[in-house]
Amino acid sequence: MTAEKSPHAYIAEAREELHKYAQGLLRENEKLRSAVAAMQQALLEGQRYTEEYLRIEQQSSNLSNLYVASYQLHSSVDRATVLRTIEEIVINLIGSEEVAIFECDDTGRFQVIAAVGLEDWSFAPFRLGEGLIGRHLIDDGIFINPMPPDGQQRLTACVPLRVGESIIGAVAVFRLLAHKTQLEPLDHELFQLLAVHAATAFYCATLHEKSQAQEAIAS
């Protein structure tokens, strides 16, 4: 005949069981916590990779824009084609449908030679320092309006076309497209590119046209 367990012994045994069970739960909890932490870490890592991918994709796109702009500008020595390329860069890569291109003639007067979206405007010839655009051109750099366009036809940017020390022309960009609320850093780089590459492309095309005309007269 076995002696019956006392209530105290039952309680002690049950307490022991519960303790073991609780220890097991704590270990399980610890494992789950580690798994969650690892998942969160992986998630963060994934987010970082996504952000990095988007950043690289954007950077590659920006470089593509600059490459396309410079490639197109130097792909022809025909004046009309170069002018059309400058317009296309402003319309398609910068995002404005109001652009005017000016050329400086032998007397130092700037005259409009191409314009898009500004049919109702008449641009009087001006000299450096005269008028809105002429004043910006003597500031020795690209003028970029710090205020976002307010819907009026106002100057957004003015890019001098410079070859050596001479300003041979200018590109004036007016209102941006409705969905483009402000200029991006890439646009500033495109303006820089226009200032140098559009100027040389336009200069070469003009020289080519003059030499063609002289050849035609000579023959």
Added chain:
Amino acid sequence: MQRKKILLVDDSPTILMMEKLILANGPWDLITASDGEEAVRKASSLQPDLILLDVIMPKMSGFDALRAIRAGNSTSAMPVIMVTTRGEAANVETGWANGCNDYVMKPINAVELLAKVRSLLEEVPAAAELVQ
């Protein structure tokens, strides 16, 4: 497996070059057309899997080309992304009304364009396979 074909339609060499550069690394063959008429002709003869269609073009506008593509027996179901310069609601609405599948606005954002192209070329067939 045959590579998918994308027809890029724009009268601007700048935009065509830009689109080609953006899509060059994808597993797609790129075909180009420089006006609406050529686009409709190539859509019918080359059977591209996707068309990127500019709105303002000589000879035939993008909207007219889209209508012709939707009316053609062999081209009516082709996915078309309109490429618009003006993002005004009316322009986008006209695109939807004529049956375009999506649109992107110029200046083209490479990340956005790639996402839309992948979505129309890759995710749609994958979903269809799941149903089978």
